[in-house]
Amino acid sequence: MKILVTGGAGFIGSHVADRYISEGHRVAVVDNLSSGSLSNVNPKARFYLMDIRSNDLEKVFEIERPDVVNHHAAQISIPASVEDPLLDADINVMGFIRLLNLCVEYRVKKIIFISSGGALCGDADKIPTDEDYEPLMISPYAINKYLSEKYLHFYQVTHGLKYTVLRYANVYGPRQIAKGECGAVPIFMENLIKGRPSRLFAYGDMPKGTIRDYVFVGDVCRANLLALDRGDNRSYNIGSGEGIYIEDLYHLMEEVAGKRLPLERCGERIGDVRRSVLDISRARKELGWEPETDLRRGLEITFQYCLKREAE
Ligand SMILES: NC(=O)c1ccc[n+]([C@@H]2O[C@H](COP(=O)([O-])OP(=O)(O)OC[C@H]3O[C@@H](n4cnc5c(N)ncnc54)[C@H](O)[C@@H]3O)[C@@H](O)[C@H]2O)c1
Structure with missing residues (x-):
């Protein structure tokens, strides 16, 4: 499969790219290196030093024609999102919508979106917390991850774009x-x-x-692998439980x-x-995933x- 990993120079995205490559997939990485590092990028991946908000992102889709987009790039700091909600929305919502438009235009078969179980569950009164819990969001970061999940549903219903959401615990x-x-x-x-x-x-x-x-990054990679062909149009908590x-x-x-x-x-x-x-029963049952x-x-x-x- 041809897979485009955004944020593939970062902590988790780079491990996911490594795992896809070791399974024989062809990987391209888009990253602006704002928090990631070139030394994390797998030498077998094609690397594009680019912001996901750039108009040039279309060129990457034209060249790579990915089957799957795995979206790890994000403004990841909760305090930064509280300080500058506009910047968070610009990257995590506007940037994401641009990416979704390209997925539709270039007929991407599936997008895997990385959300946050921890941020979305807030101070839930139900512990462990499952995916159906109505989130009490207390930061722009959480609001925008939640909003992105809603956009995925909209693009699925309107444009037929398949997705899987992985909501990470603390990786x-x-x-x-x-x-x-x-x-x-x-x-x-x-x-x-x-x-x-x-x-x-x-x-x-x-x-x-x-x-x-806390969940180990190697286990998180396996969830990204399983999500390539399982868990369509669903959200999954990925944690230790x-x-x-x-x-x-x-x-x-x-x-x-x-x-x-x-x-x-x-x-x-x-x-x-x-x-x-996080309650991880759904990932166990439907993805066949569990932390090892x-x-x-x-x-x-x-x-x-x-x-x-x-x-x-
Ligand atoms: N680390 C965790 O425990 C955790 C928990 C829940 C969710 N997540 C999510 O996982 C994903 C990866 O997080 P991480 O911990 O690996 O962080 P990270 O900062 O190491 O990775 C993010 C990557 O995205 C890149 N990036 C940021 N903004 C970009 C932009 N506008 N255009 C292109 N590239 C950009 C960065 O340079 C970096 O390489 C994020 O979506 C984050 O919200 C992480």
């Missing part, structure tokens, strides 16, 4: 970058390797921090790193979802990768 693994305050795993990992203390943000009534659902307190995650990472360093306790962060755990890498094993793989990168 972690090699190539993830510690950015600002986002991404507990890469931030803690970097601090542990460099011998620095870490910070724990916690609500007064949840002293061990918030609860999150289990929650962990951030403090417990930190201690597990200390064990993996073989080090103990102080965890400084800070107050809450505005807008931080307290609990997010337990958290300790996934953290060990990630730690070894980070050590190697640090030594380079």
Whole structure:
């Protein structure tokens, strides 16, 4: 199959591109390298340094004629979306609609869209949270992921464009970058390797921090592979189905790193979802997918990768 991966120079998109290539698919990557890196791009992929909002994107469709578009490119920061909702909408909604128009024009057979289970479930009163839960969205990022899912439905009904939505939990693994305050795993990992203390943000009534659902990037890749020919016109939670307190995650990472360093306790962060755990029964049943890498094993793989990168 010919597959166009947007955001294929980023953390998750690059692993997905690698996996498609290893399964014998022909992959092209579009990425503006705003947060991704050229070193992540598989040498067997054709790379286009381009913003998804560029008019030149049509040329890529003309050359590549993809069967499937896998859309990972996005403005990914929740705080950035709160600060600048217009920019988030420009990339994550307007850019996406342009991409959908090209999919229709160039008769793409299917689009796989990456959404966010964590952001869409907000502080759900039902834990674990399934796909039918009516989301309580508390950020422009979540609103725009939700809106994009609605556009997919519109394009499917109106233009017959098939889709699958994968709603990720908190993905972690090699190539993830510690950015600002986002991404507990890469931030803690970097601090542990460099011998620095870490910070724990916690609500007064949840002293061990918030609860999150962590899924290893390799397992996420398998979901992207299965979605090539399963799960048409449906949304799927892709997570572990289990929650962990951030403090417990930190201690597990200390064990993996073989080090103990102080965890400084800070107050809450505005807008931080307290609990997010995804119900993954639908993906199990309909995609035949389930996570295979337990958290300790996934953290060990990630730690070894980070050590190697640090030594380079
Ligand atoms: N990391 C997670 O835990 C998580 C959870 C839920 C959903 N997601 C979604 O997964 C996708 C990938 O996230 P990631 O964690 O790999 O982040 P990432 O920042 O590593 O990857 C995003 C990629 O998109 C590229 N990009 C951004 N804006 C672009 C634009 N306008 N045009 C072209 N390329 C652009 C970036 O350069 C980067 O390579 C995103 O859609 C994100 O919303 C991630």
